[in-house]
Amino acid sequence: MARGAQVLLALLCVAAAASAVASGAGVGARKMVGVYELRMGDFSVKVTNFGARVMSIVLPDAKGNLADVILGKDTIAEYVDDEFYFGPITGRIAQRVARGRFVLDGKAYHMYKNDGNNTIHGSHRCTMPNPNGLTCYCVLERSNSLPTVPDSGGGRGFCKSIWTVKEYVAGGDSPYITFYYHSFDGEEGLPGSVDAYVTYRMSSPYTLGVHMNGTALDKATPVNFLLHAYWNLAGHGSGDVLDHTLRLFASRYAVLDEELLPSSGRIEPVAGTLLDFRTPTPIGARIRKVISGRGVGYDTNYIIDGEGMRPVAQVRDGKSGRALELWANQPTMQLYTGNYLNHTKGKDGKVYEKYAGFCLETMGYVDAVNHPEFPSQTLRPGQVYKHDMVFKFSF
Ligand SMILES: *[C@@H]1O[C@H](CO)[C@@H](O)[C@H](O)[C@H]1NC(C)=O
Ligand SMILES: *[C@@H]1O[C@H](CO)[C@@H](O)[C@H](O)[C@H]1NC(C)=O
Ligand SMILES: *[C@@H]1O[C@H](CO)[C@@H](O)[C@H](O)[C@H]1NC(C)=O
Numbered sequence: 001m002a003r004g005a006q007v008l009l010a011l012l013c014v015a016a017a018a019s020a021v022a023s024g025a026g027v028g029a030r031k032m033v034g035v036y037e038l039r040m041g042d043f044s045v046k047v048t049n050f051g052a053r054v055m056s057i058v059l060p061d062a063k064g065n066l067a068d069v070i071l072g073k074d075t076i077a078e079y080v081d082d083e084f085y086f087g088p089i090t091g092r093i094a095q096r097v098a099r100g101r102f103v104l105d106g107k108a109y110h111m112y113k114n115d116g117n118n119t120i121h122g123s124h125r126c127t128m129p130n131p132n133g134l135t136c137y138c139v140l141e142r143s144n145s146l147p148t149v150p151d152s153g154g155g156r157g158f159c160k161s162i163w164t165v166k167e168y169v170a171g172g173d174s175p176y177i178t179f180y181y182h183s184f185d186g187e188e189g190l191p192g193s194v195d196a197y198v199t200y201r202m203s204s205p206y207t208l209g210v211h212m213n214g215t216a217l218d219k220a221t222p223v224n225f226l227l228h229a230y231w232n233l234a235g236h237g238s239g240d241v242l243d244h245t246l247r248l249f250a251s252r253y254a255v256l257d258e259e260l261l262p263s264s265g266r267i268e269p270v271a272g273t274l275l276d277f278r279t280p281t282p283i284g285a286r287i288r289k290v291i292s293g294r295g296v297g298y299d300t301n302y303i304i305d306g307e308g309m310r311p312v313a314q315v316r317d318g319k320s321g322r323a324l325e326l327w328a329n330q331p332t333m334q335l336y337t338g339n340y341l342n343h344t345k346g347k348d349g350k351v352y353e354k355y356a357g358f359c360l361e362t363m364g365y366v367d368a369v370n371h372p373e374f375p376s377q378t379l380r381p382g383q384v385y386k387h388d389m390v391f392k393f394s395f
Contacts, residue, residue: 033076036168038175038202042066043393045175045200045208050076051088051159052179052198054229056347059206061320061395067235069322071338071357074347080160084344085228088159089198089212090121092183092190093377094226095301095334095366098261102369104191104378105220111189118259121228122157122188157188158196158225166197176201185218192219192381206393213386216379223385224364224377230338230357233317233324237350241337241358242284247314248277250302254332254366260293262366265373267303275300280314283337283358295339297355301366302333309388313360320395327390328362331375336361362389 035055038045042064046055056068072086073079079086093111100111100119111119163179176199183194199211214223232241253275255266270276274286275298283298292299304312309329316323336359344352365374379385 033162034165035076036165036177037170038177038200039171040175040202040204043202043206045202047177047179047200048076048079049163049165049179050079051161052163052181053079053089053159054087054200054227057208059233059322059393059395061322065320067233067238067320067322068347069231069233069235071230071232071236071352072347073345078345084230084341085121085159087229088227089225090228091158091196091214091223091225092188092194093119093122093222093369094224094228094361094363096120096259096261098259098263098367098370100189102222104222104369107191109189109191116259118261121159122190158183159228163198174201174203190221192221193217194221194223194379196225198225206395208391208393210389210391211386212388213384214379215384216381218381220378220380222369222377223379224368225385225387226334226361226363227389228359228361230359231315231324232357233315233322234320236357237346237348237352240284240353240355241317242282242287242355243319244283244315244317244358245280246277246283246335246358247280248302248333248335249305249311249313250333251278251305252303254301254303256292256299256301256366258293260299262301262371262374265371270302275302277335280316284355287337287355292339297337297339298335298358299337299339300335302335304328304331304333304362307331309390312362315358315360322393322395325392325394326360326362327392329386329388330362330364332363332365334359334361334363334366362387 033050035048042060044058055072057070058066058068097119100113163181166178166180168177169175178199181196185193194214196214201209212225252267254262255264257263274290287297312328313326338355338357341352341354341356346352364377368374368377
């Protein structure tokens, strides 16, 4: 979308929010949705507080040609109905929870099942009201009135929630934006309230940090966030990513069943499998032999070697020469290769087909709430979850 159009979109939002206040809507606080740009020269990032979402990342190549390397949508309105999770932070429990249920401290909790018999990313297709009839959704903050009855269609993930912009510095040596979301007791059927923060911070040279944290305020609760950005280093909508070479710092993976759940609890070596990316290998080299759930392609949970902040993945597009290196402090990473994209409408009139992008979803263990043999993702009141990712780009 043209820059002018985005500024206009942001203005519409402000106007809608202002008129809402003026008309005294009176049904709770309204939050504005906006698009925010961070910029360092020819490196720029656009995010929105609707889902604390990355909308675009523009990078040069060696010849100075710019490309937006993130798949997504042109407008916030289109993200409301997005079922592919283009660019948001997902939570409170990212990835799958078997049967949408778990037991914590002897009590069973039930989440909305939005993925067959299971729950994924704590969210579901959301039909938010659009009281202003604008393309921009300035919706009511519905937190305390949201139904949380088990399996009744209640529940809404972080990715379809409106976050508060806490701080925003658009330029300078280290542009950044911090989003805040208060997840209330009972949201998505989960116990206790959680304060969540996400900061996107740029630094030189061509580095983007994504820093998430969550604090359990009053009850024990599972917390596991992830960034669901789809990358294509040749530029979004430029075709598939099968020629990108991928290296993963992972020598083991969690065995997933046909519902993409780690039901057996087995962790196995990648050596000798189609999943081995310990040496740089084209993403497409073996992809058509990889069956993941009902799709063909990678939807694979790797156990990242080592601990603490460390290298996780290196990806390079030979044609443009653009590369990224991801560092993170999480134990696992789901590699997803856009297996379900199918003539999906994207930004700038582009259409995304299968394998049009890849996701590097660092996180805790999948379905840890149902697997005591995995490291716990449960926070006790006052405990803090910290998830740091750093993307270093080169070309
Ligand atoms: C859900 O579980 C039921 C009962 O076990 C099974 O018959 C059905 O096939 C499952 N649905 C999916 C989509 O896996
Ligand atoms: C979480 O991140 C925010 C934003 O960076 C920060 O202000 C806050 O202190 C952090 N919380 C904790 C408990 O570390
Ligand atoms: C892709 O979408 C088309 C048109 O909606 C549909 O006919 C086809 O079955 C889909 N393919 C897959 C693999 O889902």
